[in-house]
Amino acid sequence: MHFYKFLILLIACLSCSSLFAQTDTTGLNRDSAAASPVSRIPAVVRKDTTVGPSVKPAKGKTVVKDSARLALEALPKKAAWSSTIVPGWGQIRNKRWWKVPIIYGGLISVGLAFEFNNRYYREILSELQYRTEPNKFPKPKNSDRYTNIETQSLTTAKDFYRRNRDLSVLGFAAVHALNIIDAYVDAKFFRYDISDRLGFSVKPTLLQQQNSYAYKLPVPGIKLSFPL
Secondary structure, eight states: OHHHHHHHHHHHHHHHHHHHHTOOOHHHHHHHHHHOGGGGSOOOOOOOTTSOOOOOOOTTOOOOOOHHHHHHHHHHHHHHHHHHHSTTHHHHHTTOTTHHHHHHHHHHHHHHHHHHHHHHHHHHHHHHHHHHOTTTSOOOTTGGGGTTSOHHHHHHHHHHHHHHHHHHHHHHHHHHHHHHHHHHHHHHTTTSOOOSOOOOEEEEEEEEEEOSSOEEEEEEEEEEEOOO
16 A cells, blocks of 8 residues: 555656656747847957057067168168278268267377387397397498497387287277277167256155064165166
């Protein structure tokens, strides 16, 4: 008897579950779609106009440069090669005419120093050669000038003028190298606007002190600012 009651109860439960499972859900889906029609349309994200787009290129992408930027980037190399061929030519290309007399003044000064030291070096060397081997070397033109000077002193003077002559050659190369570097750097910063207004401001401030153990009170200090 109890078995039949349990069987009838089980059949009733299964029939109820099948009724709920066969409930038409198309109406519900239709109603939900009608209630929110915007759900099918992707949301439009408004961009903040106060923040500019990022100019950093993605990895693996090539940045396309316009002709004006390529021309500006080529200026340093052209100026450096121009000054290498003809000193001061790069400064003329950079519109820095006032540097040309300084460059040639340095080159001429080093050249005159070379000529002076080389002339006395050769003159004293000829005198020493004549004193060492008079039968092999002819008497120098200005030999009477060194009659009362000892040979050791002449040897020291010869080494002095030779060293200065060699330093003059290095000085000429240094001036020429500075001429090339100046032309390159000047052309490199040609596109930057460097203002002539230079200054600084000094004002009192409070310096925060903090260590690994405790926080300390701020102490007074002085703040120095340079405008860039």
